[in-house]
Amino acid sequence: MPTEASKQAEAPAEERHASTVNVRMSATMRSELIEESARRHAVDIWLDQCLFVLNEKDFAEFEAALDRPPRPNDEPRALLKKKPLWER
Template sequence: MSKLSRRPPSGIREPTITTVVERHAGHAKGSINLRIEADTRQLIDDAAALLGKTRTEFMIETSRRQAIDVLLDQRLFMLDAERFDAFMNALDNPPAPGPKLRSLLRRAPAWQK
C-alpha cells in the first residue's frame, strides 16, 4: 500500500490521501486521489482495522463490491415464473400507441429544428 499525504493550501482543511489501486499481475496499476474529511477517513480506518485490512484493501474491496452491485442492479433482475411470463407477454404484445406517443413521434427532434 502506498499512502501519500500533502498539505492543502492555507485555509483549506481538507486532508488528501492517494490510494494506489493494485490489480492482479499483468494488469496496469493506477491511482485514485481522494479528498475526505478526517472523521470519514477515521471511520474507514476503523472499519478496515476490524477486518484486518489496510485502508487501501478495504476501500478497493468495498468500492468494487458496490460497483458490481450497481451494475448488476441496472442489468439483472430476477422474476419468478409467473412474473417472467407476464413480462415476456408485455414485451411481445406492447399496447397500441396512445395520443401522446403519436404526438411525440410526429414532432421534429430538437437537433433537426
C-alpha cells in the first residue's frame, strides 16, 4: 500500500505545491481570507444599490409608473415568431 510520502512524490508539482500551501496555512489565515472575501462581497452588494431621492409628488409619480401596466408592444411578439438564425 502506498504511503502518504509516496503519493506526494507521484503527484504533479502544482498539486504538491498547493497541498503544501494548504497544510502550512493556519486556521487564523483561513478565517482572515474568508472574512475579507465576505467583506468584499458585502461592499459589492452595497455599491450595486441605487438611491432615489424624490419629493412626495415625484415619488407618487414614480410609484404610479411602476403600477401602470406596460403599453402594448408588438415587437417582442414579432421577434418571437421569427425563425432563429441557426434554423434558417
